[in-house]
Amino acid sequence: MEPGPPGGGRPHEPGPFLSGPRGADLAAPASSLSVVAAVLPAGGCGERMGVPTPKQFCPILERPLISYTLQALERVCWIKDIVVAVTGENIEAMKSIIQKYQHKRISVVEAGMTRHRSIFNGLKALAEEQPNLQLSKPEVVIIHDAVRPFVEEDVLLKVVTAAKEHGCSDYDLEFGTECLQLALKYCHTKAKLVEGSPDLWKVTYKRDLYAAESIIKERISQVICIVMDTKENKEHVGHLLEEVLKSELNHVKITPGTLCHAGKGLQQIILEQCYNFVCVNVMSSDFQETQKLLSLLEESNLSILYPVVVVSVHFFDFKLVPLSQKMENLMWIREFAKEVKKRNILLYGLLICYSQDEQKLQESLRQGTIIIAALIKERNSGLVGQLLVA
Amino acid sequence: MEPGPPGGGRPHEPGPFLSGPRGADLAAPASSLSVVAAVLPAGGCGERMGVPTPKQFCPILERPLISYTLQALERVCWIKDIVVAVTGENIEAMKSIIQKYQHKRISVVEAGMTRHRSIFNGLKALAEEQPNLQLSKPEVVIIHDAVRPFVEEDVLLKVVTAAKEHGCSDYDLEFGTECLQLALKYCHTKAKLVEGSPDLWKVTYKRDLYAAESIIKERISQVICIVMDTKENKEHVGHLLEEVLKSELNHVKITPGTLCHAGKGLQQIILEQCYNFVCVNVMSSDFQETQKLLSLLEESNLSILYPVVVVSVHFFDFKLVPLSQKMENLMWIREFAKEVKKRNILLYGLLICYSQDEQKLQESLRQGTIIIAALIKERNSGLVGQLLVA
Structure with missing residues (x-):
């Protein structure tokens, strides 16, 4: 874990999540x-x-x-x-x-x-x-x-x-x-x-x-920001995941964040000291969203005080692409994770099985939520770069 | 988590690891x-x-x-x-x-x-x-x-x-x-x-x-049993893993266990209340060792009091078999893990990259050891059935 670059300060505004009652x-x-x-x-x-x-x-x-x-x-x-x-x-x-x-x-x-x-x-x-x-x-x-x-x-x-x-x-x-x-x-x-x-x-x-x-782990796990590319027609499954996160993790606040408009929405969320990000990449083999998010996090120096968890979520339809091929496509996560770990950012990959069957899809999303919750709760640096499957 | 079958008692002998000083x-x-x-x-x-x-x-x-x-x-x-x-x-x-x-x-x-x-x-x-x-x-x-x-x-x-x-x-x-x-x-x-x-x-x-x-998690993580098939010429890499486990996890006792001779060695280790097993499967696409170990654990009712961690380790040489194919071959772990989780046994898969290059192999084994330590320390049921790669 390296200190931030000279001159780049960490966010100083006390977030609403880590401070006590304020009269x-x-x-x-x-x-x-x-x-x-x-x-x-x-x-x-x-x-x-x-x-x-x-x-x-x-x-x-x-x-x-x-x-x-x-x-x-x-x-x-x-x-x-x-x-x-x-x-x-x-x-x-x-x-x-x-x-x-x-x-x-x-x-x-x-x-x-x-x-x-x-x-x-x-x-x-x-x-x-x-x-x-x-x-x-x-x-x-x-x-x-x-x-x-x-x-x-x-x-x-x-x-x-x-x-x-x-x-x-x-x-x-x-x-x-x-x-x-x-x-x-x-x-x-x-x-x-x-x-x-x-x-x-x-x-x-x-x-x-x-x-x-x-x-401390509990305190920094109270808010999860879900980041999505908002390209039309593709956002549907990301919003479904957001709904399942909200219903399954009912003690946690789920905040949507966007990388559009030069990431202004996200910068506010970072200022409010959110330490957990679920980044949904809907386009096949696309990881630009995750890359953009990681750059933003690195610039912010948010991770100076606490390890920041980033779960890069990808959907796959095993009727269209074999799981093994999809996994092979996502091996870049391992190298990325090694890099950002030096900055106290813990990056994990999560592949969620997409199905036209409503019930099967819900089951996959629930399984994905359990994995996301486990990664955020434990904040284990030994498992960074792993590609988990729901 | 279900209670054991009627009549099947859990091991009652107090293990040396969980009791205090005995004068x-x-x-x-x-x-x-x-x-x-x-x-x-x-x-x-x-x-x-x-x-x-x-x-x-x-x-x-x-x-x-x-x-x-x-x-x-x-x-x-x-x-x-x-x-x-x-x-x-x-x-x-x-x-x-x-x-x-x-x-x-x-x-x-x-x-x-x-x-x-x-x-x-x-x-x-x-x-x-x-x-x-x-x-x-x-x-x-x-x-x-x-x-x-x-x-x-x-x-x-x-x-x-x-x-x-x-x-x-x-x-x-x-x-x-x-x-x-x-x-x-x-x-x-x-x-x-x-x-x-x-x-x-x-x-x-x-x-x-x-x-x-x-x-409690710390107490039940003090001993790891490493289980190997002892078929000749194939055991080498398993023993190398054992050595790395011993040197990297120096606060933990690493005990070798064997499934040969109807698993007598292992039964003693189970009686002594070891809650962590690393099962090395060297034969390609072989998971008989892990299956045998899981049967033995289920019979013993060891997992009635504490969740038992089993890491099924597999080696692969990416020059011979593509990683994706190897992963596809190991997808049975997901189904197995679901089954044994009902009995409070937490099964994870671990693929370790095998290399002829001594230094690269050591690095993979060290990475594998970090993952094993993380799984045993956290004992997280949300990640069972996952296939991790070192």
Whole structure:
């Protein structure tokens, strides 16, 4: 997986599918607070995980856990600066992660011997005049574990609002963690402990990594864009597939996309962070639609954060062309898949048996839908380039 | 997925791969204690799960969670009786689960309005003379949550030993849960609270179901049996595949199995609960090996508890036979796969490109290994019958 070309940024607009509930009041702190910052202590060694890599660097869909946490914080536009504290030996790796996944507003400082020392170092960087880091002195600092990737904007807002209203109360100092005392004592910066929701759970054991991976896979599988060439008289079977997808995958949103008019419709869908594409090629031996879609996806850099699934669908009538010949014609998918896999795009081929018999056709389309659902759910890079038959 | 034929039991011997550490002392309680029983309160409604099904009945690899917990307890031979308390409306469903997955030594009682009432009902069934249940009055009763499927024999042994040594101490009565008081007060039966390990964690949220599924998938993917016809001069490439499997999948045990001599070697491997088979068919258009293996697996009822993966491997030399023709020859896999899927056996086809060029052959074998690993890891029933190409 390569980072995008220099200068080409990934889509930054938070999509409707990956963000949490957004109330009208969520824009509030931007106006009522001058500066909010976040400090992420990430100097731990992950003893309980049972794996040699510290847990914050363990990969989920090949991307380190900490990158998901950074993503959750950076999409909150009113958090001005995010400071990550990692051990000296991990500073370069952390900088590479920030570059590769194009994270913004992140500074890296060296972690201390303890969690509290790390937080202290982060706060110090925010409090001191450090011309090379260009950080603003914050009014409120959110201390957030690097291994809690599922934090939502509304919880962060509650934290900030509570901090602003109550300041650093005696209650917090007594029952909160010592982090709060540290913040007040050394940095004269307000901090408060706020209860989190179950979603805020901390990745601690190996089983939590499994759970996190499944949650992430589920979240990015909620929308499928079905792309069709709209040449007249040929579109019929594609629309039938769309109907079967809608009825069989009823928890998933099926969005039609078009490559016509220079692909404007699709660009909007990509901006809204849809990570699943079913590309219907109706013309015999035609794969221009899939080629166009892949080019568009490569340009968009959508796949920087998550692997994008593309299923290239082809219909065949075994009364007209033998299956083997059709398969032979589609072997280009293997080579294409190898190429785009380097860009984190997972390309699979799907041959659906076309029949004049309504019932047989419906059965093939249902079988095709099961295969599409399986490919999107698992997002397995080991099976890219395969030609599946329904 | 159908239950096995009447009379045909699943392999009961606990395999070395799914059980925990077994010390020499683990047989102790059988001799030193007369009767140990277990009560599983399972009357909860799973509010926190966010799904309509109570969590103990949520499916993991299509089997209800509670069946995994029963399996963990029933494989401990010194637990004489296991009593499950479920709500009245779930009694029939519970009995079906016990029958379908061939659980032994399990009795079902009706749960009460609270967890404690359910435990009480379970204890009462054990304490009273109930000729139709045929339960023995136990000396020690283990109270175990139905939603903690990963309990190991050594923890259970600690529980029982502590109970036998200390009885129901004041400490337990004060700091343990009220369950213990209940046991003493109403049933004059000794009980004690013992700390568990992280593995004992409780399936509470939806993310825990994801984690449980991944843990189970990982556990049943630790051993792959590679089955070959041993006809001379033809076995070479199969052994090369075996070597690549061993070097690429270094966390997995690769066990060779043979179908010769009426399949005695394989029967032992099945008894040891291996759930993954790679069947190498070297003869062109030969699938007798795969057929024999599938018959053996169907007879064994190995797939009652977990889906069994079978990858039917075929080699082809595209200089001799066009790929399309070879694929056409292997289309029988689709029909076979449909049939055996009913028995929870997941059959996939894998075509590996054979080359005289050593380097090209190695590359194909590595590619084949990646596909085999993906199929075994995901265990996806939506892709059965597909013919994959390496």
